[in-house]
Amino acid sequence: IHGAITSKRIQMSEEEATVLYPRIKEFKQTHGREPSLVAQHPMERRLAEALEWLRNKKRERLRAQQSA
Numbered sequence: 001i002h003g004a005i006t007s008k009r010i011q012m013s014e015e016e017a018t019v020l021y022p023r024i025k026e027f028k029q030t031h032g033r034e035p036s037l038v039a040q041h042p043m044e045r046r047l048a049e050a051l052e053w054l055r056n057k058k059r060e061r062l063r064a065q066q067s068a
Contacts, residue, residue, distance in 0.1 A: 037052065
């Protein structure tokens with residue numbers, strides 16, 4: 001729920017989220033977890049924001065397909 005609320009406030013372009021996606025995957029492989037929205041490290045926070053942004057866009061697309 002925290003991620004869904006936060007994703008509404010995230011300022012990010014689709015291009016930036018797409019560029020960060022490989023780094024999100026790398027982070028998850030390296031650390032064995034997803035990046036955290038409450039992390040101390042700014043880059044980890046940005047990766048988490050990108051992940052939430054991407055998830056939100058996916059939910060929006062699925063909702064649009066279901067209502068069509």
